[in-house]
Structure formats: C-alpha cells, structure tokens
Amino acid sequence: MSQSESKISFEDFALNRQLLNAIDDLGYTEPSPIQEKAIPLILAGHDVLGIAQTGTGKTAAFVLPLLMITKYAQGEHARCLILAPTRELVSQINNEITDLGKYTDLRHVALYGGIGPKAQTDALRAGIDIIVATPGRFLDLYSKGEIFTKGIKHLILDEADKMMDMGFMPQIRRILEVIPRKRKNLLFSATFSERVERLSHEFLEAPVRVEVTRQATAAETVDQWMYEVPNFKTKLNLLAHLLENPEVARAIVFTRTKTVADNVHKFLGRKIMDKKNLRVIHANKSQNTRMNSMDAFKAGEVRVLVSTDVSARGIDINEVSHVINFDVPVIYEDYVHRIGRTGRANLSGVAITFVTIEEAYHIKKIEDIIRTQIPQKELPSEVEITETPFEEQQIMLRVVDEQRKKMDPTFQGAFHEKKGKNSWSSKPKKTKKPFSKVKKSGNKR
Numbered sequence: 001m002s003q004s005e006s007k008i009s010f011e012d013f014a015l016n017r018q019l020l021n022a023i024d025d026l027g028y029t030e031p032s033p034i035q036e037k038a039i040p041l042i043l044a045g046h047d048v049l050g051i052a053q054t055g056t057g058k059t060a061a062f063v064l065p066l067l068m069i070t071k072y073a074q075g076e077h078a079r080c081l082i083l084a085p086t087r088e089l090v091s092q093i094n095n096e097i098t099d100l101g102k103y104t105d106l107r108h109v110a111l112y113g114g115i116g117p118k119a120q121t122d123a124l125r126a127g128i129d130i131i132v133a134t135p136g137r138f139l140d141l142y143s144k145g146e147i148f149t150k151g152i153k154h155l156i157l158d159e160a161d162k163m164m165d166m167g168f169m170p171q172i173r174r175i176l177e178v179i180p181r182k183r184k185n186l187l188f189s190a191t192f193s194e195r196v197e198r199l200s201h202e203f204l205e206a207p208v209r210v211e212v213t214r215q216a217t218a219a220e221t222v223d224q225w226m227y228e229v230p231n232f233k234t235k236l237n238l239l240a241h242l243l244e245n246p247e248v249a250r251a252i253v254f255t256r257t258k259t260v261a262d263n264v265h266k267f268l269g270r271k272i273m274d275k276k277n278l279r280v281i282h283a284n285k286s287q288n289t290r291m292n293s294m295d296a297f298k299a300g301e302v303r304v305l306v307s308t309d310v311s312a313r314g315i316d317i318n319e320v321s322h323v324i325n326f327d328v329p330v331i332y333e334d335y336v337h338r339i340g341r342t343g344r345a346n347l348s349g350v351a352i353t354f355v356t357i358e359e360a361y362h363i364k365k366i367e368d369i370i371r372t373q374i375p376q377k378e379l380p381s382e383v384e385i386t387e388t389p390f391e392e393q394q395i396m397l398r399v400v401d402e403q404r405k406k407m408d409p410t411f412q413g414a415f416h417e418k419k420g421k422n423s424w425s426s427k428p429k430k431t432k433k434p435f436s437k438v439k440k441s442g443n444k445r
C-alpha cells in the first residue's frame, strides 16, 4: 500500500448503517486486506474464490456482504447456507454473524453434530434466514425433513481444502444436488491446490479470485521470542526494563488499541525516557502529526515509536532494531507486518512479544500461520511482577472462557472454578521498586 491516503474504510463499501454500527462496536477500524478485496465483489454479485487463512479476517469478508444482501428476516426458509468442516468453525462463523448482525433481525442457526438436534430443529422451525452447518449434520436434518432448501440463493464453502482433507466431498456433492442450481457461490480456502482449483471449476461460475498471501519470510529471518506476562502493569515494567538496554537503538512498540498506545506513551514519557526521544501515532492523531513523528523516527531523532497497527500499516518504517509487541495482534497478518519492520538490510532484527493468558489463544494461531513456534523466555529477574488487579483478572478469565467456548461449543465455561487458579498470574515478586530506579535513557543513535 502506498503512503498516500488511499486507505479504504468500511464506510466506502455499500453497507447499511446497522452493519457499520456493529463493525464500530467490534472496534474494527478498517477493513483487512481480504475484506477490502472480497466485500465489493460479493456485493456486486460475483462468485468469489477467496484464498485466505484464519486470522486474515476472512469470516467477516463473506459474512458482511451476506448480511447486507440478506438484509432482514423474510419468510420461513433459509436463503443462505454456509458450510464449514468442523463444529468449532461453524460456531465461530455463527458467533460472527451474531456480532455483525446484532442490529438486524436476521435469524441464523449453527448446525453441527455431537449434541442433540432439538435446539437446532426448534430454530429451523421458527423460521430461518441463514444456516451455518457442517455437511454431515445438514444432510442429517435435511433427510429428516427439517430443512427446506428451495429458497437457498447463496452457498458458501469455508475452508474448502480442509473439507476435502476430511473426506466431505461426497456429502457436499449431495448437498449441491438438493439446493437450487441458480444461486451465488463463494469458496474460501487456506491453500490453493489443484484439488481446490478443480472444485472451483465444478462449483463456481466465472469466479473472481482474491488472495492474501502468507508472508513468511520475515518470520524466518527475524529473531523472535515472547514473554508470558500476567497483566498490563507487568507489561509496562517489562517494557521499561527492555528499554534500559542500549542495544534497543530504534524500537517500535505496537499496541492493539489507541488507548493502550496513549497509556504506554504517557508511562514512558513520565517514568522512563526523555519525551523528545519518544512519539506516539494512532488514528486519532492528525495526518501531519503522524508524518512528522514518522520522519523524526526515520531520521533517527526519536528512539521509540509507540504505534497501533492501523497507523503503521502501509507506512514505510523499516530498519528498526526492535519490534516490541506490547499486545498480540488479533488480525494475525499484522504480526507478520509488525515483525517485517525489523531485520532488514543486514540489520539483525529482534521481535519481542508480550503475551497474557487471554492472548495465548491468538499466539497459537499466529504460530500456525507463520509455521514457526515462537520461543518463550523467562521474565528477567529484574522485572517486578505486579499482582493482577481483581477486575483485570476477571476480564481476562472471561475472555479465556469465551475462547474455550469458541473452540468447543459444548464447553460450559470454567470461569468460576478458575478464579484464582490462573497459573500465569504469579504471585507478586518485590524485586525492585516500581520504576523509580529506572534510568532515563537518551537517544543512542
């Protein structure tokens, strides 16, 4: 992406206010690359072949336009069928429909095996607009007369490569026989193999192919490691400690949100370093301020830049000595973008990631994408481990519960049992007074 202001926003798509408000509530500030490419094509009525992995925002890339097209509750029978290989994925897609469709009255249901069909058939009988299903459970309920298929106008196959690996092709073919021929189709797959290509010929009509490529090169060249950190305060302590090292000559500290970026920036300016060696950029800063900060950083006048992904995306900041991921990105590609800022042109790059218990889920997915296990280091003994405030702990455990539910829809939630048993929230260790002894570091360049 160029440095100029060619950035697309969600407002640029022909989406209605209900959807834009839901996107806003979720905190998605701009479309991910696959969303940027796929949403307009799907809205324009094309069959689309999307090559994208989990973590690229691919689910919203097809859910948003489908919600827009399906619009509001109508009749009794499904107009949209989404097939996915596992109940975990079916449930994730269904959750995303719940979140993105919260201001619509669209009715949707997740159909998967392993549990009794009563709740699922009740939902179908009450009238339905969108079905998300594993092929097996779909056929099972279809054969029992619970699903009327003649109204289906959109069919989506998600993770088609995995469906083929799992031997679902015969079921998918059977489903194709019982739904109307005249319909729109979308096919998403993490890989583009010959088999996927063959399936796309069979299944799609004049498809447009969109792809977001995996950029693994940086992941292979940059020296990466991570620290398990129990809470926000300890993350600050660890950051302060790392910045004491003069080898950290020019660092970007990435945060997930503007608020955290501002808090980290304030903390560093108050306790750790001279303000003139420090800048923060995020979407609330004017374009001019952002460009000035960037120029000063590139010229080596500024040692530490605190930034959100959004503001760093598309801007050419390379050749930094250290990338510090204060938060784990939830758009997993951003991890690759972030660490790609370092390790260029003979400079040895280092990427360090801070991971709390609630972020471990995302780190595993990032490791899958970069096909590398990120080594974990012990927290340096000088870093004070602050006790996790009760409220922060509760929020984290609740998120962990949600994640476990996503992975296993039958999981009832262990939130209450887990209270106080969180292995990551180690007891406070008073090795050092918080921050008071940390030296002020100047610009080393």
Ligand code: AMP
Pocket: 027, 028, 029, 030, 031, 032, 035, 053, 054, 055, 056, 057, 058, 059, 060, 330, 331, 332
């Ligand atoms: P997926 O690739 O669909 O599994 O999505 C990965 C994660 O990114 C999910 O947790 C989504 O909620 C989140 N996500 C999707 N689109 C965006 C966006 N435009 N901005 C920020 N997060 C997003």
